[in-house]
Amino acid sequence: MLLARWLCRTAALLGAGIVVFGAAAARADDDSAFHELETKYIFGNFTVGSSTGIEGEKAFESENRIDLGKRGGRYGALQSVFEFEYTPNQFTQIEFGPILSAHDIRGVPGLDDRTAAGIGGFEAAFRSVLLDRGALPLAVTLAIEPEFHSIDETSGAHVVNYGLETKLQADAELIKNRLYLGFNLLYEPETTRNDLGGWDDESTIGGSVALAWQIIPNVAIGADLWYLRHYDGLTFRTFTGDAVYLGPTLYWKIDRKMLLSAAWETQIAGHEIGMPGPFDLTDFSQTRARLLFEYEF
Amino acid sequence: MMAKLAATRRCIVVLLMTMALQPFGGGASAQQAAAVSIAVKGGRFVPSEIRAPANRPLTISVKNLDSAAIEFESVSLRVEKIVAPGAQGAVRVRPLAPGRYEFFDDFHQQTRGTLVVE
Numbered sequence: 001m002l003l004a005r006w007l008c009r010t011a012a013l014l015g016a017g018i019v020v021f022g023a024a025a026a027r028a029d030d031d032s033a034f035h036e037l038e039t040k041y042i043f044g045n046f047t048v049g050s051s052t053g054i055e056g057e058k059a060f061e062s063e064n065r066i067d068l069g070k071r072g073g074r075y076g077a078l079q080s081v082f083e084f085e086y087t088p089n090q091f092t093q094i095e096f097g098p099i100l101s102a103h104d105i106r107g108v109p110g111l112d113d114r115t116a117a118g119i120g121g122f123e124a125a126f127r128s129v130l131l132d133r134g135a136l137p138l139a140v141t142l143a144i145e146p147e148f149h150s151i152d153e154t155s156g157a158h159v160v161n162y163g164l165e166t167k168l169q170a171d172a173e174l175i176k177n178r179l180y181l182g183f184n185l186l187y188e189p190e191t192t193r194n195d196l197g198g199w200d201d202e203s204t205i206g207g208s209v210a211l212a213w214q215i216i217p218n219v220a221i222g223a224d225l226w227y228l229r230h231y232d233g234l235t236f237r238t239f240t241g242d243a244v245y246l247g248p249t250l251y252w253k254i255d256r257k258m259l260l261s262a263a264w265e266t267q268i269a270g271h272e273i274g275m276p277g278p279f280d281l282t283d284f285s286q287t288r289a290r291l292l293f294e295y296e297f
Numbered sequence: 298m299m300a301k302l303a304a305t306r307r308c309i310v311v312l313l314m315t316m317a318l319q320p321f322g323g324g325a326s327a328q329q330a331a332a333v334s335i336a337v338k339g340g341r342f343v344p345s346e347i348r349a350p351a352n353r354p355l356t357i358s359v360k361n362l363d364s365a366a367i368e369f370e371s372v373s374l375r376v377e378k379i380v381a382p383g384a385q386g387a388v389r390v391r392p393l394a395p396g397r398y399e400f401f402d403d404f405h406q407q408t409r410g411t412l413v414v415e
Contacts (some may be wrong), residue, residue, distance in 0.1 A: 035399065036373055037372070052375070054371075054372070054377050090375040091391070135394045135395060135396065
């Protein structure tokens with residue numbers, strides 16, 4: 001309850017601050033210089049906006065995720081996905097590509113030391129518009145992302161792992177072409193083959209709220225807040241820990257064909273079952289970051 | 298475990314089929330499309346504001362009267378179309394809710410217009 005109250009208060013303060021600042025700046029500037037943005041990546045890409053692209057559009061994406069810090073020792077993990085993105089119609093978008101993994105782990109409790117890199121799997125994404133922006137300034141998209149990992153995202157060990165990240169990606173335009181509010185709901189079940197030939201299931205659920213403000217034409221800055229809960233099993237019976245991440249975001253549409261999206265988030269609250277102290281540093285990292293580059297062709 | 302994996306696969310297939318068929322739902326695509334026309338002349342859309350009925354598919358015809366190619370594009374309409382000098386192109390747009398939708402020439406981004414759906 002304390003955590004929920006703290007989250008509500010932080011989100012309200014963050015939102016109020018950016019709305020007031022954004023509204024003041026919007027009045028001061030020439031609004032005709034600001035045009036509409038595709039919202040998919042304006043929240044830094046941990047929170048994803050609802051846009052599904054322009055019909056017929058094809059793009060290449062380099063999507064990089066870095067996780068830093070565990071409970072002691074030195075921990076760094078990089079997952080890079082090189083994706084082809086295609087929008088076949090005005091309602092649907094597909095993406096697919098290989099995953100490259102790299103790990104640098106030394107002296108982390110519960111993890112083997114490792115310095116290694118390799119092809120770590122394959123992932124795809126299917127995104128479909130559920131609610132179009134129209135009379136309401138709200139738009140919602142359903143994203144389903146099947147994944148196969150041959151290298152464990154956390155430990156870097158060789159595994160056989162299947163996941164199905166499912167997200168509701170929503171956003172609202174608070175000030176036309178200037179201020180956007182995004183929110184996501186996440187359910188990600190995973191199953192991993194264990195040493196005895198059986199399968200170990202786990203799942204993560206979560207929700208986020210993010211703000212993005214187009215500060216100058218084609219550049220948006222903002223903040224992203226996530227709450228995540230991890231469970232053993234595919235349902236929500238065995239809770240193992242939770243985490244709250246908060247951090248800044250950046251979106252830059254470099255030119256008509258290229259864009260960059262970045263986010264840097266730190267675990268600011270959380271708890272791991274059976275461990276003293278704050279934070280869940282077994283199921284989640286201390287810090288996480290994303291850097292995405294897209295080239296449309 | 299094999300049964301669980303098979304059930305998961307069935308769920309994924311059903312979800313993906315639902316998503317793939319979603320654009321054809323609601324019977325909207327069976328409606329006759331409304332048609333509007335616009336031209337580009339002297340680096341401007343003529344007229345700069347066009348109007349169309351709500352909740353009906355729409356075909357926008359774009360005539361390029363300039364000597365350079367244009368790319369008619371809109372983020373909110375989710376369409377783009379390159380039109381050669383002196384040529385005419387058409388884009389088909391899904392049924393839209395009432396509102397104002399921006400469009401522009403992606404090759405000359407100061408060339409902008411608005412579709413008013415009412």
